[in-house]
Amino acid sequence: MSMVKIWVHAVWATKNREPLLTKKLRYQLFAHIRENTLSKNIYIDFINGYDEHIHCLISLNPDQSIAKVIQLIKGESSFFINRNKLSNGNFEWQEEYFAVSVSESKLNSVREYIKNQEIHHSKKTFSQEHDEFISIYEFDRERR
Numbered sequence: 001m002s003m004v005k006i007w008v009h010a011v012w013a014t015k016n017r018e019p020l021l022t023k024k025l026r027y028q029l030f031a032h033i034r035e036n037t038l039s040k041n042i043y044i045d046f047i048n049g050y051d052e053h054i055h056c057l058i059s060l061n062p063d064q065s066i067a068k069v070i071q072l073i074k075g076e077s078s079f080f081i082n083r084n085k086l087s088n089g090n091f092e093w094q095e096e097y098f099a100v101s102v103s104e105s106k107l108n109s110v111r112e113y114i115k116n117q118e119i120h121h122s123k124k125t126f127s128q129e130h131d132e133f134i135s136i137y138e139f140d141r142e143r144r
Helices: 023-039 066-083 104-115 126-136
Strands: 006-013 043-050 053-060 098-102
Touching: 006 066, 006 104, 006 126, 023 043, 023 066, 043 104, 053 066, 053 104, 098 104, 098 126
Parallel strands: none
Antiparallel strands: 006 053, 006 098, 043 053
């Protein structure tokens, strides 16, 4: 039996970063995502977000890829929102996402960061947060 522990902090936004994720919608959406991912053998340790984006702390199984897991979550969750008419018009996520590995020693700090999104975004916009992630994780450097 393979033993794997790969933690990923993933973040993605609504299309054009529209502030469509009201508090009520987030509550319904996060509950649905948790329920749906369990049926797909995707383990979400922590989920939260704000008006235009979501943060997930995900533990990958040996047969899962980051791209496939995020595709499944985003695709099914937008279908859920549209099917239940939880948003005005057609709801979509942006195609791109941010994902970084998380060390076991940093799990609690990532959980706290995800948990405190409302407080965090009372001081900083998602655009500022996004730019910080780009800088901290050096996504702006060309791959060699």
